[in-house]
Amino acid sequence: MTDIASGAAPATRTSRPPPRGEAGAIGWLRKNLFGGVGDGLTTIVLLALLVWGLWGFVEWAVVNANFSAKSGPECTANSPGGACWAFVRDKYRLIFFGTFPFEQHWRPLFACIALFAMLIASCDRRFWNWRLAVIWLAGSGVALTLMFGGVFGLSFVETSSWGGLPVTLILATYGLAFAFPLGILAALGRRSKLPLIKSLCVGYIELIRGVPLISLLIMASVMLPLFLPSGFTIDKFLRALVAVVLFAGAYIAEIVRGGLQAIPKGQYEAADALGLGYARKTFFIVLPQALQVVIPPLVNTFVGFFKDTSLVLIIGIFDLLNAGEQAIVDRNWSGFANEIHVFLAMVYFVMCFAMSRYSKYLERELNKGVRR
Amino acid sequence: MLKNFVAATAAMVAIAGFAGVAHAGKDLDTIKARGSVLCGVSTGLAGFSMADSQGKWTGLDVDVCKAVAAALFGDSGKVKYVPLSAQQRFTALQSGEVDLLSRNTTWTLTRDTSLGLNFTGVVYYDGQGFMVAKKLGVKSARELNGATVCVQPGTTTELNLADYFRANKMTFKPVVIERLEEVEQAFFSGRCDVYTTDASGLAATRATKTSAPDDYLILPEIISKEPLGPAVRHGDDQWADLVRWTLYAMVEAEEYGVTSKNVEEMKSSANPVIKRLLGVTPGMGKMLGVDEDWIVKIVKQVGNYGEAFERNVGKATPLKLERGLNALWTQGGLQYAPPIR
Numbered sequence: 001m002t003d004i005a006s007g008a009a010p011a012t013r014t015s016r017p018p019p020r021g022e023a024g025a026i027g028w029l030r031k032n033l034f035g036g037v038g039d040g041l042t043t044i045v046l047l048a049l050l051v052w053g054l055w056g057f058v059e060w061a062v063v064n065a066n067f068s069a070k071s072g073p074e075c076t077a078n079s080p081g082g083a084c085w086a087f088v089r090d091k092y093r094l095i096f097f098g099t100f101p102f103e104q105h106w107r108p109l110f111a112c113i114a115l116f117a118m119l120i121a122s123c124d125r126r127f128w129n130w131r132l133a134v135i136w137l138a139g140s141g142v143a144l145t146l147m148f149g150g151v152f153g154l155s156f157v158e159t160s161s162w163g164g165l166p167v168t169l170i171l172a173t174y175g176l177a178f179a180f181p182l183g184i185l186a187a188l189g190r191r192s193k194l195p196l197i198k199s200l201c202v203g204y205i206e207l208i209r210g211v212p213l214i215s216l217l218i219m220a221s222v223m224l225p226l227f228l229p230s231g232f233t234i235d236k237f238l239r240a241l242v243a244v245v246l247f248a249g250a251y252i253a254e255i256v257r258g259g260l261q262a263i264p265k266g267q268y269e270a271a272d273a274l275g276l277g278y279a280r281k282t283f284f285i286v287l288p289q290a291l292q293v294v295i296p297p298l299v300n301t302f303v304g305f306f307k308d309t310s311l312v313l314i315i316g317i318f319d320l321l322n323a324g325e326q327a328i329v330d331r332n333w334s335g336f337a338n339e340i341h342v343f344l345a346m347v348y349f350v351m352c353f354a355m356s357r358y359s360k361y362l363e364r365e366l367n368k369g370v371r372r
Numbered sequence: 373m374l375k376n377f378v379a380a381t382a383a384m385v386a387i388a389g390f391a392g393v394a395h396a397g398k399d400l401d402t403i404k405a406r407g408s409v410l411c412g413v414s415t416g417l418a419g420f421s422m423a424d425s426q427g428k429w430t431g432l433d434v435d436v437c438k439a440v441a442a443a444l445f446g447d448s449g450k451v452k453y454v455p456l457s458a459q460q461r462f463t464a465l466q467s468g469e470v471d472l473l474s475r476n477t478t479w480t481l482t483r484d485t486s487l488g489l490n491f492t493g494v495v496y497y498d499g500q501g502f503m504v505a506k507k508l509g510v511k512s513a514r515e516l517n518g519a520t521v522c523v524q525p526g527t528t529t530e531l532n533l534a535d536y537f538r539a540n541k542m543t544f545k546p547v548v549i550e551r552l553e554e555v556e557q558a559f560f561s562g563r564c565d566v567y568t569t570d571a572s573g574l575a576a577t578r579a580t581k582t583s584a585p586d587d588y589l590i591l592p593e594i595i596s597k598e599p600l601g602p603a604v605r606h607g608d609d610q611w612a613d614l615v616r617w618t619l620y621a622m623v624e625a626e627e628y629g630v631t632s633k634n635v636e637e638m639k640s641s642a643n644p645v646i647k648r649l650l651g652v653t654p655g656m657g658k659m660l661g662v663d664e665d666w667i668v669k670i671v672k673q674v675g676n677y678g679e680a681f682e683r684n685v686g687k688a689t690p691l692k693l694e695r696g697l698n699a700l701w702t703q704g705g706l707q708y709a710p711p712i713r
Binding site: 236315 | 426453454456460464581583691
């Protein structure tokens with residue numbers, strides 16, 4: 001008691017470091033990987049398998065790989081058992097830009113840059129006000145002007161010549177951008193007390209969720225033209241985009257509904273007690289909280305739809321994946337489909353991973369007020 | 373009820389009219405006004421229609437589109453390609469999304485009649501065949517009783533296979549694999565005795581997918597007819613005529629030795645057939661509604677049939693296809709153009 005009261009002891013008492021082998025990297029290893037004989041053996045066996053598998057891949061992808069061949073047989077002859085990255089090198093412009101006129105590939109390139117810039121800027125919460133609308137108008141304007149052309153001396157390019165990355169980006173970006181408000185409206189409608197609105201929204205959501213995306217795309221591309229008057233066609237790309245919007249909208253609606261249900265009833269009642277009308281209650285009290293709750297499933301859906309855009313192959317639109325498939329068709333390079341697929345997987349991974357990291361950041365940011 | 377219907381119809385008509393693309397009755401007029409041919413092609417089939425490394429469409433089917441544009445506009449570049457999947461192709465043609473379907477499509481009675489199409493000729497005579505390893509010692513498809521057969525599902529190939537074996541009272545074990553790459557791999561790794569698909573496909577597979585092409589034999593029996601050709605929709609015979617005679621012009625040019633290299637010299641030929649062909653003796657172009665030197669433009673920009681064949685699928689290409697049935701009738705094949713006179 002007196003010791004403590006004097007206040008001198010804590011200053012002189014130094015805590016000794018834990019024994020070696022209990023802390024730091026060695027300690028972590030002992031605790032997690034080599035806790036006992038069984039653990040140790042498992043670790044060694046798995047590690048050996050991992051190294052073996054990884055080495056096989058590295059050997060194929062780097063050590064034995066060929067970067068300079070002019071054709072498939074040359075690859076096989078010069079670097080047997082290795083990846084033929086020369087194939088990707090020969091085809092990367094086809095993969096990224098599809099059948100867009102070759103001399104004008106700078107247009108889809110800058111369109112992609114504009115879209116990326118627009119998306120990255122929209123990630124910044126400081127822009128989440130009227131500026132967001134300006135950013136989207138400017139970004140979309142630049143990107144679509146570059147893709148379509150027909151003004152400022154740019155030649156007009158039909159959507160049937162579009163391909164590769166811009167197609168994937170446009171389908172995913174605008175598909176989700178339009179689907180998001182649609183989904184929110186459908187979710188609110190589903191919880192509406194007005195029977196007509198409610199049944200319309202339930203019908204839409206259940207109908208769309210009851211069929212696969214492929215059947216919607218086929219419907220949009222094969223059935224719809226038959227119903228339209230002869231000679232009157234709607235652009236194939238636009239039809240696919242509408243199908244994606246409708247499909248994603250239904251899924252987003254159900255996610256948002258989950259968020260709406262997660263908001264305690266007290267919030268609604270408090271808003272009512274303050275005398276707020278439906279619109280103000282919904283947009284200032286309920287939705288901000290509901291959307292925050294559903295960020296993880298929303299991003300999950302976004303990532304999923306980003307990849308689902310590749311289903312447009314079925315109606316002959318060349319998105320990133322299908323432009324890659326187009327490259328594989330070339331018999332001069334036959335037998336090297338893996339290289340293209342690995343390359344495409346990396347491109348998709350980079351974008352999907354960025355999305356999931358951003359969602360994590362956003363969750364942290366928005367939960368600042370809740371965390372202690 | 374009736375009122376609603378009338379209103380809806382009026383709205384539809386108004387929309388169509390507003391869009392300004394309603395038919396004037398003739399496809400050819402629409403195409404001329406547009407200034408380019410909308411050509412439906414495959415989403416990727418080596419040698420027939422595929423985008424090369426620069427994203428430019430190449431192939432035998434694509435050359436048909438180019439030739440038609442050369443005949444009509446004098447410029448083989450005035451084509452807008454619309455890649456179509458197998459499911460979409462006929463709707464796209466019926467609904468006017470494309471003017472011309474040149475997409476390795478087999479000419480059958482059903483398609484020619486009930487789908488409302490007109491096939492305008494045969495660009496490539498194909499047929500289903502069998503490939504086996506030589507070490508099996510099989511010389512004829514009739515010896516294949518009890519064989520395991522690699523085949524892709526959902527195609528006429530699968531149906532023809534079953535028909536053929538049933539007709540010859542033989543049995544077989546199908547190994548059904550969806551993707552081309554995988555079915556080829558299964559065959560060469562010995563999972564099945566026989567691989568069946570169109571003969572052109574067999575030759576291409578043998579030429580490119582194995583290091584020992586001599587170890588494999590394509591059996592002589594061709595069990596189906598697959599005449600692949602371009603199609604247009606019903607309703608504009610003049611347009612159908614132009615596509616039909618463009619194809620014939622390419623065949624006729626080959627028959628009379630007119631190539632992209634010598635077409636200018638050939639103009640001074642004394643042969644009256646060549647004179648008519650190249651418009652030196654005028655009249656042919658006028659009857660089709662195109663310039664008199666339409667064939668000169670086709671041959672100069674695209675080549676004659678033989679040139680297009682060799683460039684896209686012939687000996688010098690990875691596909692290494694023989695002319696076979698696609699040789700001229702004078703050389704034992706089926707390519708025969710009615711006289712251009």
